[in-house]
Amino acid sequence: MSISPLQLCLLFSSALFCIGLIGALSRSNTILVLLGVELMLNAANLNFIAFWRYGPATSPATGVIFVIFSIAVAAAEAAVGLALVIAIYRHQKNIRLQEADRLKG
Amino acid sequence: MLPLVVIALLTLATAAVAMALRNLIHSALLLIGSWGGIAAFYLWAGAEFVAFAQVLVYVGAISMVVLFAVLLTRRSRTDIALAPDSVGRAFAAIVTGGAVVGVLAGAILSSPLGAGTVAGNAPAISVRDLGLQLMGSHAAALLVVGGLLTVALLGAVVIASADRAEKEDDRS
Structure with a gap:
Protein backbone atom coordinates (compact mmCIF):
# COMPACT_ATOMS: atom_id res chain seq x y z
CA MET A 1 0.00 0.00 0.00
CA SER A 2 1.37 3.40 -0.93
CA ILE A 3 1.46 6.26 1.48
CA SER A 4 0.30 9.70 0.40
CA PRO A 5 2.25 12.88 1.27
CA LEU A 6 -0.57 14.09 3.48
CA GLN A 7 -0.35 10.90 5.54
CA LEU A 8 3.40 11.32 5.79
CA CYS A 9 2.98 14.90 7.06
CA LEU A 10 0.38 13.76 9.59
CA LEU A 11 2.64 10.94 10.80
CA PHE A 12 5.45 13.46 11.20
CA SER A 13 3.30 15.81 13.23
CA SER A 14 1.85 13.06 15.42
CA ALA A 15 5.36 11.75 16.18
CA LEU A 16 6.46 15.26 17.11
CA PHE A 17 3.37 15.65 19.29
CA CYS A 18 4.20 12.44 21.13
CA ILE A 19 7.81 13.46 21.70
CA GLY A 20 6.51 16.67 23.26
CA LEU A 21 3.97 14.71 25.30
CA ILE A 22 6.59 12.27 26.60
CA GLY A 23 8.88 15.16 27.50
CA ALA A 24 6.14 17.08 29.28
CA LEU A 25 5.04 14.00 31.24
CA SER A 26 8.42 12.55 32.19
CA ARG A 27 10.67 15.49 33.00
CA SER A 28 10.50 17.27 36.32
CA ASN A 29 12.25 20.46 35.25
CA THR A 30 9.67 23.18 34.62
CA ILE A 31 11.53 24.65 31.64
CA LEU A 32 11.67 21.27 29.90
CA VAL A 33 7.95 20.72 30.51
CA LEU A 34 7.24 24.10 28.89
CA LEU A 35 9.43 23.16 25.94
CA GLY A 36 7.48 19.92 25.57
CA VAL A 37 4.25 21.92 25.44
CA GLU A 38 5.81 24.16 22.79
CA LEU A 39 6.67 21.08 20.72
CA MET A 40 3.05 19.93 20.92
CA LEU A 41 1.87 23.36 19.75
CA ASN A 42 4.30 23.17 16.84
CA ALA A 43 2.93 19.75 15.89
CA ALA A 44 -0.56 21.25 15.74
CA ASN A 45 0.74 23.99 13.43
CA LEU A 46 2.28 21.32 11.20
CA ASN A 47 -1.17 19.78 10.85
CA PHE A 48 -2.68 23.11 9.77
CA ILE A 49 -0.03 23.51 7.07
CA ALA A 50 -0.34 19.88 5.93
CA PHE A 51 -4.10 20.19 5.45
CA TRP A 52 -3.69 23.60 3.81
CA ARG A 53 -1.25 22.05 1.33
CA TYR A 54 -2.99 18.75 0.60
CA GLY A 55 -6.51 19.02 1.93
CA PRO A 56 -9.65 19.85 0.02
CA ALA A 57 -9.35 23.24 -1.68
CA THR A 58 -10.53 26.21 0.34
CA SER A 59 -9.60 29.86 0.27
CA PRO A 60 -5.82 29.87 -0.29
CA ALA A 61 -4.98 31.91 2.83
CA THR A 62 -6.98 30.03 5.47
CA GLY A 63 -4.37 27.66 6.87
CA VAL A 64 -1.57 30.22 6.73
CA ILE A 65 -3.54 32.82 8.68
CA PHE A 66 -4.53 30.22 11.26
CA VAL A 67 -0.89 29.27 11.80
CA ILE A 68 0.18 32.92 12.11
CA PHE A 69 -2.36 33.50 14.90
CA SER A 70 -1.37 30.24 16.54
CA ILE A 71 2.32 31.22 16.56
CA ALA A 72 1.39 34.57 18.13
CA VAL A 73 -0.56 32.86 20.92
CA ALA A 74 2.30 30.38 21.46
CA ALA A 75 4.76 33.26 21.82
CA ALA A 76 2.57 34.89 24.47
CA GLU A 77 2.26 31.56 26.28
CA ALA A 78 6.03 31.01 26.29
CA ALA A 79 6.71 34.49 27.64
CA VAL A 80 4.22 34.14 30.50
CA GLY A 81 5.33 30.58 31.26
CA LEU A 82 8.99 31.44 31.54
CA ALA A 83 8.17 34.49 33.67
CA LEU A 84 6.29 32.15 36.00
CA VAL A 85 9.31 29.84 36.10
CA ILE A 86 11.50 32.75 37.17
CA ALA A 87 8.96 33.81 39.81
CA ILE A 88 8.82 30.25 41.22
CA TYR A 89 12.60 30.11 41.27
CA ARG A 90 12.74 33.37 43.21
CA HIS A 91 10.35 32.06 45.84
CA GLN A 92 11.67 28.53 46.24
CA LYS A 93 15.22 28.58 44.80
CA ASN A 94 14.22 25.51 42.82
CA ILE A 95 12.28 24.79 39.64
CA ARG A 96 11.45 21.14 40.17
CA LEU A 97 7.75 20.63 39.55
CA GLN A 98 7.29 18.25 42.48
CA GLU A 99 8.36 20.92 44.94
CA ALA A 100 6.29 23.73 43.45
CA ASP A 101 3.06 22.55 45.10
CA ARG A 102 2.06 25.64 47.08
CA LEU A 103 0.22 28.67 45.77
CA LYS A 104 1.41 30.83 48.68
CA GLY A 105 5.01 31.92 48.37
CA MET B 1 8.82 13.06 -0.82
CA LEU B 2 12.50 12.55 -0.01
CA PRO B 3 13.09 16.10 1.32
CA LEU B 4 10.07 15.68 3.59
CA VAL B 5 11.42 12.41 5.00
CA VAL B 6 14.85 13.94 5.63
CA ILE B 7 13.37 17.04 7.30
CA ALA B 8 11.03 14.93 9.42
CA LEU B 9 13.78 12.56 10.57
CA LEU B 10 16.14 15.42 11.48
CA THR B 11 13.43 17.32 13.35
CA LEU B 12 12.22 14.27 15.26
CA ALA B 13 15.76 13.19 16.14
CA THR B 14 16.75 16.59 17.51
CA ALA B 15 13.49 16.89 19.46
CA ALA B 16 13.82 13.39 20.94
CA VAL B 17 17.44 13.88 21.96
CA ALA B 18 16.60 17.30 23.43
CA MET B 19 13.87 15.75 25.58
CA ALA B 20 16.22 12.99 26.78
CA LEU B 21 19.34 14.98 27.67
CA ARG B 22 20.20 16.05 31.17
CA ASN B 23 22.05 19.23 30.25
CA LEU B 24 19.49 22.03 29.95
CA ILE B 25 21.63 24.22 27.68
CA HIS B 26 22.15 21.35 25.24
CA SER B 27 18.42 20.62 25.29
CA ALA B 28 17.58 24.24 24.50
CA LEU B 29 20.10 24.40 21.64
CA LEU B 30 18.86 21.13 20.14
CA LEU B 31 15.28 22.37 20.35
CA ILE B 32 16.32 25.44 18.38
CA GLY B 33 17.52 23.03 15.70
CA SER B 34 14.19 21.22 15.85
CA TRP B 35 12.26 24.48 15.39
CA GLY B 36 14.52 25.26 12.44
CA GLY B 37 13.57 21.87 10.97
CA ILE B 38 9.90 22.77 11.33
CA ALA B 39 10.59 26.03 9.49
CA ALA B 40 12.23 23.97 6.74
CA PHE B 41 9.05 21.87 6.56
CA TYR B 42 6.97 25.04 6.08
CA LEU B 43 9.33 26.12 3.27
CA TRP B 44 9.01 22.69 1.68
CA ALA B 45 5.22 22.89 1.87
CA GLY B 46 5.21 26.29 0.15
CA ALA B 47 4.20 28.45 3.10
CA GLU B 48 7.14 30.86 2.96
CA PHE B 49 5.61 33.52 5.16
CA VAL B 50 4.89 31.04 7.93
CA ALA B 51 8.43 29.68 7.64
CA PHE B 52 9.91 33.12 8.17
CA ALA B 53 7.50 33.82 11.02
CA GLN B 54 8.61 30.52 12.60
CA VAL B 55 12.28 31.48 12.24
CA LEU B 56 11.69 34.95 13.69
CA VAL B 57 9.48 33.91 16.58
CA TYR B 58 10.90 30.51 17.61
CA VAL B 59 14.52 30.42 16.41
CA GLY B 60 14.99 34.10 17.13
CA ALA B 61 12.87 35.11 20.11
CA ILE B 62 11.58 32.17 22.13
CA SER B 63 14.99 30.47 22.06
CA MET B 64 16.54 33.58 23.62
CA VAL B 65 13.84 33.72 26.29
CA VAL B 66 14.40 30.03 27.08
CA LEU B 67 18.17 30.45 27.30
CA PHE B 68 17.76 33.45 29.61
CA ALA B 69 15.36 31.48 31.80
CA VAL B 70 17.85 28.60 32.00
CA LEU B 71 20.66 30.95 32.95
CA LEU B 72 18.57 32.89 35.49
CA THR B 73 17.32 29.79 37.31
CA ARG B 74 20.55 27.96 38.07
CA ARG B 75 21.97 28.07 41.53
CA SER B 76 25.64 28.25 40.70
CA ARG B 77 27.92 28.54 37.74
CA THR B 78 28.17 24.78 37.30
CA ASP B 79 24.56 23.88 38.08
CA ILE B 80 23.29 22.99 34.61
CA ALA B 81 23.05 19.22 34.63
CA LEU B 82 19.79 18.03 36.14
CA ALA B 83 19.28 15.35 38.71
CA PRO B 84 18.00 12.18 37.06
CA ASP B 85 14.22 11.94 36.87
CA SER B 86 12.36 8.99 38.28
CA VAL B 87 12.50 5.93 36.06
CA GLY B 88 8.92 4.94 36.80
CA ARG B 89 7.53 8.23 35.55
CA ALA B 90 9.68 8.11 32.45
CA PHE B 91 8.46 4.59 31.74
CA ALA B 92 4.82 5.58 32.25
CA ALA B 93 5.30 8.63 30.02
CA ILE B 94 6.85 6.55 27.25
CA VAL B 95 4.03 4.00 27.47
CA THR B 96 1.44 6.80 27.28
CA GLY B 97 3.21 8.52 24.40
CA GLY B 98 3.65 5.25 22.55
CA ALA B 99 -0.03 4.46 22.95
CA VAL B 100 -1.00 7.91 21.64
CA VAL B 101 1.32 7.69 18.64
CA GLY B 102 0.09 4.16 17.94
CA VAL B 103 -3.55 5.24 17.93
CA LEU B 104 -2.80 8.32 15.79
CA ALA B 105 -0.66 6.41 13.29
CA GLY B 106 -3.25 3.64 13.02
CA ALA B 107 -6.00 6.17 12.38
CA ILE B 108 -3.93 8.07 9.81
CA LEU B 109 -2.79 4.96 7.93
CA SER B 110 -6.23 3.37 7.80
CA SER B 111 -7.91 6.51 6.46
CA PRO B 112 -8.05 7.40 2.76
CA LEU B 113 -6.72 10.91 3.51
CA GLY B 114 -5.18 12.79 0.62
CA ALA B 115 -5.35 9.89 -1.81
CA GLY B 116 -6.57 12.07 -4.65
CA THR B 117 -4.34 15.10 -4.16
CA VAL B 118 -0.90 13.55 -4.50
CA ALA B 119 0.28 15.68 -7.40
CA GLY B 120 -1.38 18.95 -6.43
CA ASN B 121 0.53 22.20 -6.28
CA ALA B 122 0.64 24.36 -3.19
CA PRO B 123 -2.14 26.94 -3.02
CA ALA B 124 -0.61 30.17 -4.26
Missing part, protein backbone atom coordinates in the same frame (compact mmCIF):
# COMPACT_ATOMS: atom_id res chain seq x y z
CA ILE B 125 -0.67 32.99 -1.73
CA SER B 126 1.45 36.12 -1.93
CA VAL B 127 2.50 38.16 1.07
CA ARG B 128 0.48 41.05 -0.33
CA ASP B 129 -2.70 38.95 -0.39
CA LEU B 130 -1.93 37.74 3.10
CA GLY B 131 -1.51 41.28 4.39
CA LEU B 132 -4.71 42.42 2.70
CA GLN B 133 -6.64 39.54 4.26
CA LEU B 134 -5.12 40.13 7.68
CA MET B 135 -6.00 43.82 7.64
CA GLY B 136 -9.31 43.22 5.89
CA SER B 137 -11.47 40.29 6.84
CA HIS B 138 -9.32 39.24 9.83
CA ALA B 139 -8.73 42.72 11.25
CA ALA B 140 -10.70 42.04 14.42
CA ALA B 141 -8.71 38.88 15.16
CA LEU B 142 -5.47 40.76 14.49
CA LEU B 143 -6.46 43.43 17.01
CA VAL B 144 -7.36 40.80 19.59
CA VAL B 145 -3.99 39.07 19.10
CA GLY B 146 -2.22 42.41 19.46
CA GLY B 147 -4.05 43.06 22.72
CA LEU B 148 -3.28 39.53 23.91
CA LEU B 149 0.45 39.93 23.20
CA THR B 150 0.56 43.30 24.95
CA VAL B 151 -1.21 42.01 28.04
CA ALA B 152 0.88 38.83 28.11
CA LEU B 153 4.20 40.63 27.83
CA LEU B 154 3.24 43.24 30.44
CA GLY B 155 2.08 40.42 32.72
CA ALA B 156 5.34 38.55 32.17
CA VAL B 157 7.33 41.63 33.17
CA VAL B 158 5.19 42.13 36.29
CA ILE B 159 5.46 38.46 37.30
CA ALA B 160 9.20 38.19 36.72
CA SER B 161 10.28 41.50 38.22
CA ALA B 162 11.36 41.50 41.85
CA ASP B 163 9.07 43.36 44.23
CA ARG B 164 10.58 46.03 46.38
CA ALA B 165 10.07 44.46 49.81
CA GLU B 166 11.88 41.32 48.70
CA LYS B 167 14.83 43.34 47.41
CA GLU B 168 15.23 45.03 50.75
CA ASP B 169 15.14 41.65 52.45
CA ASP B 170 17.99 40.54 50.21
CA ARG B 171 20.00 43.61 51.07
CA SER B 172 19.68 43.37 54.84
Whole structure:
Protein backbone atom coordinates (compact mmCIF):
# COMPACT_ATOMS: atom_id res chain seq x y z
CA MET A 1 0.00 0.00 0.00
CA SER A 2 1.37 3.40 -0.93
CA ILE A 3 1.46 6.26 1.48
CA SER A 4 0.30 9.70 0.40
CA PRO A 5 2.25 12.88 1.27
CA LEU A 6 -0.57 14.09 3.48
CA GLN A 7 -0.35 10.90 5.54
CA LEU A 8 3.40 11.32 5.79
CA CYS A 9 2.98 14.90 7.06
CA LEU A 10 0.38 13.76 9.59
CA LEU A 11 2.64 10.94 10.80
CA PHE A 12 5.45 13.46 11.20
CA SER A 13 3.30 15.81 13.23
CA SER A 14 1.85 13.06 15.42
CA ALA A 15 5.36 11.75 16.18
CA LEU A 16 6.46 15.26 17.11
CA PHE A 17 3.37 15.65 19.29
CA CYS A 18 4.20 12.44 21.13
CA ILE A 19 7.81 13.46 21.70
CA GLY A 20 6.51 16.67 23.26
CA LEU A 21 3.97 14.71 25.30
CA ILE A 22 6.59 12.27 26.60
CA GLY A 23 8.88 15.16 27.50
CA ALA A 24 6.14 17.08 29.28
CA LEU A 25 5.04 14.00 31.24
CA SER A 26 8.42 12.55 32.19
CA ARG A 27 10.67 15.49 33.00
CA SER A 28 10.50 17.27 36.32
CA ASN A 29 12.25 20.46 35.25
CA THR A 30 9.67 23.18 34.62
CA ILE A 31 11.53 24.65 31.64
CA LEU A 32 11.67 21.27 29.90
CA VAL A 33 7.95 20.72 30.51
CA LEU A 34 7.24 24.10 28.89
CA LEU A 35 9.43 23.16 25.94
CA GLY A 36 7.48 19.92 25.57
CA VAL A 37 4.25 21.92 25.44
CA GLU A 38 5.81 24.16 22.79
CA LEU A 39 6.67 21.08 20.72
CA MET A 40 3.05 19.93 20.92
CA LEU A 41 1.87 23.36 19.75
CA ASN A 42 4.30 23.17 16.84
CA ALA A 43 2.93 19.75 15.89
CA ALA A 44 -0.56 21.25 15.74
CA ASN A 45 0.74 23.99 13.43
CA LEU A 46 2.28 21.32 11.20
CA ASN A 47 -1.17 19.78 10.85
CA PHE A 48 -2.68 23.11 9.77
CA ILE A 49 -0.03 23.51 7.07
CA ALA A 50 -0.34 19.88 5.93
CA PHE A 51 -4.10 20.19 5.45
CA TRP A 52 -3.69 23.60 3.81
CA ARG A 53 -1.25 22.05 1.33
CA TYR A 54 -2.99 18.75 0.60
CA GLY A 55 -6.51 19.02 1.93
CA PRO A 56 -9.65 19.85 0.02
CA ALA A 57 -9.35 23.24 -1.68
CA THR A 58 -10.53 26.21 0.34
CA SER A 59 -9.60 29.86 0.27
CA PRO A 60 -5.82 29.87 -0.29
CA ALA A 61 -4.98 31.91 2.83
CA THR A 62 -6.98 30.03 5.47
CA GLY A 63 -4.37 27.66 6.87
CA VAL A 64 -1.57 30.22 6.73
CA ILE A 65 -3.54 32.82 8.68
CA PHE A 66 -4.53 30.22 11.26
CA VAL A 67 -0.89 29.27 11.80
CA ILE A 68 0.18 32.92 12.11
CA PHE A 69 -2.36 33.50 14.90
CA SER A 70 -1.37 30.24 16.54
CA ILE A 71 2.32 31.22 16.56
CA ALA A 72 1.39 34.57 18.13
CA VAL A 73 -0.56 32.86 20.92
CA ALA A 74 2.30 30.38 21.46
CA ALA A 75 4.76 33.26 21.82
CA ALA A 76 2.57 34.89 24.47
CA GLU A 77 2.26 31.56 26.28
CA ALA A 78 6.03 31.01 26.29
CA ALA A 79 6.71 34.49 27.64
CA VAL A 80 4.22 34.14 30.50
CA GLY A 81 5.33 30.58 31.26
CA LEU A 82 8.99 31.44 31.54
CA ALA A 83 8.17 34.49 33.67
CA LEU A 84 6.29 32.15 36.00
CA VAL A 85 9.31 29.84 36.10
CA ILE A 86 11.50 32.75 37.17
CA ALA A 87 8.96 33.81 39.81
CA ILE A 88 8.82 30.25 41.22
CA TYR A 89 12.60 30.11 41.27
CA ARG A 90 12.74 33.37 43.21
CA HIS A 91 10.35 32.06 45.84
CA GLN A 92 11.67 28.53 46.24
CA LYS A 93 15.22 28.58 44.80
CA ASN A 94 14.22 25.51 42.82
CA ILE A 95 12.28 24.79 39.64
CA ARG A 96 11.45 21.14 40.17
CA LEU A 97 7.75 20.63 39.55
CA GLN A 98 7.29 18.25 42.48
CA GLU A 99 8.36 20.92 44.94
CA ALA A 100 6.29 23.73 43.45
CA ASP A 101 3.06 22.55 45.10
CA ARG A 102 2.06 25.64 47.08
CA LEU A 103 0.22 28.67 45.77
CA LYS A 104 1.41 30.83 48.68
CA GLY A 105 5.01 31.92 48.37
CA MET B 1 8.82 13.06 -0.82
CA LEU B 2 12.50 12.55 -0.01
CA PRO B 3 13.09 16.10 1.32
CA LEU B 4 10.07 15.68 3.59
CA VAL B 5 11.42 12.41 5.00
CA VAL B 6 14.85 13.94 5.63
CA ILE B 7 13.37 17.04 7.30
CA ALA B 8 11.03 14.93 9.42
CA LEU B 9 13.78 12.56 10.57
CA LEU B 10 16.14 15.42 11.48
CA THR B 11 13.43 17.32 13.35
CA LEU B 12 12.22 14.27 15.26
CA ALA B 13 15.76 13.19 16.14
CA THR B 14 16.75 16.59 17.51
CA ALA B 15 13.49 16.89 19.46
CA ALA B 16 13.82 13.39 20.94
CA VAL B 17 17.44 13.88 21.96
CA ALA B 18 16.60 17.30 23.43
CA MET B 19 13.87 15.75 25.58
CA ALA B 20 16.22 12.99 26.78
CA LEU B 21 19.34 14.98 27.67
CA ARG B 22 20.20 16.05 31.17
CA ASN B 23 22.05 19.23 30.25
CA LEU B 24 19.49 22.03 29.95
CA ILE B 25 21.63 24.22 27.68
CA HIS B 26 22.15 21.35 25.24
CA SER B 27 18.42 20.62 25.29
CA ALA B 28 17.58 24.24 24.50
CA LEU B 29 20.10 24.40 21.64
CA LEU B 30 18.86 21.13 20.14
CA LEU B 31 15.28 22.37 20.35
CA ILE B 32 16.32 25.44 18.38
CA GLY B 33 17.52 23.03 15.70
CA SER B 34 14.19 21.22 15.85
CA TRP B 35 12.26 24.48 15.39
CA GLY B 36 14.52 25.26 12.44
CA GLY B 37 13.57 21.87 10.97
CA ILE B 38 9.90 22.77 11.33
CA ALA B 39 10.59 26.03 9.49
CA ALA B 40 12.23 23.97 6.74
CA PHE B 41 9.05 21.87 6.56
CA TYR B 42 6.97 25.04 6.08
CA LEU B 43 9.33 26.12 3.27
CA TRP B 44 9.01 22.69 1.68
CA ALA B 45 5.22 22.89 1.87
CA GLY B 46 5.21 26.29 0.15
CA ALA B 47 4.20 28.45 3.10
CA GLU B 48 7.14 30.86 2.96
CA PHE B 49 5.61 33.52 5.16
CA VAL B 50 4.89 31.04 7.93
CA ALA B 51 8.43 29.68 7.64
CA PHE B 52 9.91 33.12 8.17
CA ALA B 53 7.50 33.82 11.02
CA GLN B 54 8.61 30.52 12.60
CA VAL B 55 12.28 31.48 12.24
CA LEU B 56 11.69 34.95 13.69
CA VAL B 57 9.48 33.91 16.58
CA TYR B 58 10.90 30.51 17.61
CA VAL B 59 14.52 30.42 16.41
CA GLY B 60 14.99 34.10 17.13
CA ALA B 61 12.87 35.11 20.11
CA ILE B 62 11.58 32.17 22.13
CA SER B 63 14.99 30.47 22.06
CA MET B 64 16.54 33.58 23.62
CA VAL B 65 13.84 33.72 26.29
CA VAL B 66 14.40 30.03 27.08
CA LEU B 67 18.17 30.45 27.30
CA PHE B 68 17.76 33.45 29.61
CA ALA B 69 15.36 31.48 31.80
CA VAL B 70 17.85 28.60 32.00
CA LEU B 71 20.66 30.95 32.95
CA LEU B 72 18.57 32.89 35.49
CA THR B 73 17.32 29.79 37.31
CA ARG B 74 20.55 27.96 38.07
CA ARG B 75 21.97 28.07 41.53
CA SER B 76 25.64 28.25 40.70
CA ARG B 77 27.92 28.54 37.74
CA THR B 78 28.17 24.78 37.30
CA ASP B 79 24.56 23.88 38.08
CA ILE B 80 23.29 22.99 34.61
CA ALA B 81 23.05 19.22 34.63
CA LEU B 82 19.79 18.03 36.14
CA ALA B 83 19.28 15.35 38.71
CA PRO B 84 18.00 12.18 37.06
CA ASP B 85 14.22 11.94 36.87
CA SER B 86 12.36 8.99 38.28
CA VAL B 87 12.50 5.93 36.06
CA GLY B 88 8.92 4.94 36.80
CA ARG B 89 7.53 8.23 35.55
CA ALA B 90 9.68 8.11 32.45
CA PHE B 91 8.46 4.59 31.74
CA ALA B 92 4.82 5.58 32.25
CA ALA B 93 5.30 8.63 30.02
CA ILE B 94 6.85 6.55 27.25
CA VAL B 95 4.03 4.00 27.47
CA THR B 96 1.44 6.80 27.28
CA GLY B 97 3.21 8.52 24.40
CA GLY B 98 3.65 5.25 22.55
CA ALA B 99 -0.03 4.46 22.95
CA VAL B 100 -1.00 7.91 21.64
CA VAL B 101 1.32 7.69 18.64
CA GLY B 102 0.09 4.16 17.94
CA VAL B 103 -3.55 5.24 17.93
CA LEU B 104 -2.80 8.32 15.79
CA ALA B 105 -0.66 6.41 13.29
CA GLY B 106 -3.25 3.64 13.02
CA ALA B 107 -6.00 6.17 12.38
CA ILE B 108 -3.93 8.07 9.81
CA LEU B 109 -2.79 4.96 7.93
CA SER B 110 -6.23 3.37 7.80
CA SER B 111 -7.91 6.51 6.46
CA PRO B 112 -8.05 7.40 2.76
CA LEU B 113 -6.72 10.91 3.51
CA GLY B 114 -5.18 12.79 0.62
CA ALA B 115 -5.35 9.89 -1.81
CA GLY B 116 -6.57 12.07 -4.65
CA THR B 117 -4.34 15.10 -4.16
CA VAL B 118 -0.90 13.55 -4.50
CA ALA B 119 0.28 15.68 -7.40
CA GLY B 120 -1.38 18.95 -6.43
CA ASN B 121 0.53 22.20 -6.28
CA ALA B 122 0.64 24.36 -3.19
CA PRO B 123 -2.14 26.94 -3.02
CA ALA B 124 -0.61 30.17 -4.26
CA ILE B 125 -0.67 32.99 -1.73
CA SER B 126 1.45 36.12 -1.93
CA VAL B 127 2.50 38.16 1.07
CA ARG B 128 0.48 41.05 -0.33
CA ASP B 129 -2.70 38.95 -0.39
CA LEU B 130 -1.93 37.74 3.10
CA GLY B 131 -1.51 41.28 4.39
CA LEU B 132 -4.71 42.42 2.70
CA GLN B 133 -6.64 39.54 4.26
CA LEU B 134 -5.12 40.13 7.68
CA MET B 135 -6.00 43.82 7.64
CA GLY B 136 -9.31 43.22 5.89
CA SER B 137 -11.47 40.29 6.84
CA HIS B 138 -9.32 39.24 9.83
CA ALA B 139 -8.73 42.72 11.25
CA ALA B 140 -10.70 42.04 14.42
CA ALA B 141 -8.71 38.88 15.16
CA LEU B 142 -5.47 40.76 14.49
CA LEU B 143 -6.46 43.43 17.01
CA VAL B 144 -7.36 40.80 19.59
CA VAL B 145 -3.99 39.07 19.10
CA GLY B 146 -2.22 42.41 19.46
CA GLY B 147 -4.05 43.06 22.72
CA LEU B 148 -3.28 39.53 23.91
CA LEU B 149 0.45 39.93 23.20
CA THR B 150 0.56 43.30 24.95
CA VAL B 151 -1.21 42.01 28.04
CA ALA B 152 0.88 38.83 28.11
CA LEU B 153 4.20 40.63 27.83
CA LEU B 154 3.24 43.24 30.44
CA GLY B 155 2.08 40.42 32.72
CA ALA B 156 5.34 38.55 32.17
CA VAL B 157 7.33 41.63 33.17
CA VAL B 158 5.19 42.13 36.29
CA ILE B 159 5.46 38.46 37.30
CA ALA B 160 9.20 38.19 36.72
CA SER B 161 10.28 41.50 38.22
CA ALA B 162 11.36 41.50 41.85
CA ASP B 163 9.07 43.36 44.23
CA ARG B 164 10.58 46.03 46.38
CA ALA B 165 10.07 44.46 49.81
CA GLU B 166 11.88 41.32 48.70
CA LYS B 167 14.83 43.34 47.41
CA GLU B 168 15.23 45.03 50.75
CA ASP B 169 15.14 41.65 52.45
CA ASP B 170 17.99 40.54 50.21
CA ARG B 171 20.00 43.61 51.07
CA SER B 172 19.68 43.37 54.84
